[in-house]
Amino acid sequence: MAASMMAGSPRSPAIWRASVWLGSLVVALLLAGCAPERSVRVEPAEGVELVQPGGEREGVYRVASGDTLYGIAFKHGMDYRELAQLNHIAAPYTIYVGQQLQLGQQRARNTLPPSASNAAGQAHTTTAGAKPPHPTARSGGVVENVIREPAPGKPPATLPPKAPATAPVAQPGSKPATAQVVPPPAATPSVPAAGKPAATAALPADDAVRWRWPAAGKIVGTFASGDPTRQGINIAGAAGDAVEVAADGVVVYSGSGLIGYGELIIVKHSEGWLSAYGHNRKRLVAEGDAVRAGQRIAEMGRSGASRDMLHFEVRRRGKPIDPMTVLPKR
Template identity: 45%
Template sequence: MTTTLRSGHRITHALLIGIAVAVLGACSTTVVREPSAPSSTRKPSQAKPGATVRVQRGDTLYGIAFRNGIDVNDLARWNNLGAPYTIYPGQSLNLFPGGGSRPPTTTGAAASNRPATGTATRPVPPPAPVTRPAATPAPASSGFAWRWPADGHLIGRFVAGDATKQGVDIAGSSGQAVRAAADGVVVYSGAGLVGYGELIIIKHSEAWLSAYGHNRKRLVNEGQSIKAGQQIAEMGRSGASRDMLHFEIRHNGKPVDPLQYLPPR
């Protein structure tokens, strides 16, 4: 079949189809999906190369992670543990990734590459750079509101790097209500962590935990869902010299200053 144009030229039907397809193809719109925004990566815990811990009766993975300042997700991954993180007495857990190792020693061929004593010129070290005090970084946002876990005045404050001052101490009386600082799930309820007495740990998100120590009595069990302000314990002096609450907030396993998150009062 052929078609006659006004100019008198003749083109085949097949050629017309080809031209139409080409025109449609040029006019079509291709939908390009924008790449999704990269998800925020959680800062990994500070590993302890070569260090291990032996599981004792009554230990939980959350308790071991808390005691060593490591995020439980990292500890589980380093030891190939899946939820619900079952561990058993006598088990050895690495406090470092599977590829971690003790610092290498210079032996064998490496040692032979050292210059012979007395033959090498000792380099003069460059002058030490002048360092200025680093500015205090802004606290990470938890994304939810915190509330005070107990009434009373502060008798102890957080000190960065001090293993004995990783939270705040709130004075009170025996039996006084201890309340959850935010919604969450109880991941530890026991007395197996030395120095904390009767302790409760609540998981608020994958990155945030809070801890409540020195209680007289624990009122919640592991796995129990908790609402902010709900009473979880009675204040006491287990592991302490007076009736008080030791309260900690941890971000990715690392203690942070609770006063940067609790509302002023």
């Protein structure tokens, strides 16, 4: 028995080292399985653009049906000439549905919803073995690219090799096929957002504009600089009362596409002056109409408001000013 123990003793260190090595390997594998999820940075592939949530890139407005350059500039507090210059648009400022207009970084930050604060190319977290989300279609046909990671221990999936193309074999006695040339489809012309161009009547200089009151009612709301809900004055009245244009000009917007204004009319009086008439019950003029001071352009109402009234704004070079500073005293 002593001889047997002496014979087995030389192999004991080797067995011990093998056991230690095997145990270390098991511990390492267990630790790898408990490793925290990895952060993978999604980089846009060549020719692919990541967009902000909501479908609009920061600093860009996509033209919708019924939009005008003046209405878009009015909505974003811009001078229409600045917006036209940014986008290389010449008079009469025709824009097209789906066209993307540059607004500038600061104005884009003020108009984007809170959910659009994520920057393109931010780090996305993926868990090994987890099923990635389906790509989401974005406005303008842009699709968010997704990186799929293989599960631990599995090789990355590969596409099967493409079968080589084989040339067709001509049958004896058959006639050779003739290729048919198909002409390319005719290009579809872009559709203007607004069908009627603005009138090209000569407008006076800024200092030649003469103002008058657009309605005869009592003032029930005053202007407050910097308050986006008080960029003009509110004049009370009854449903159907006359709304008159405050100075000679051309109608550059007539619609209901600007949230908070209801049925709205915007009139251009000179290169620097615009006036706006909101909450109407009925609009009586269309875009492109030339109007004269005192002309009835709408019927008073409460569209987008809690009472019958006219919301009247005056803007100089795109910036709201207190209408009381230009209207005559009464």
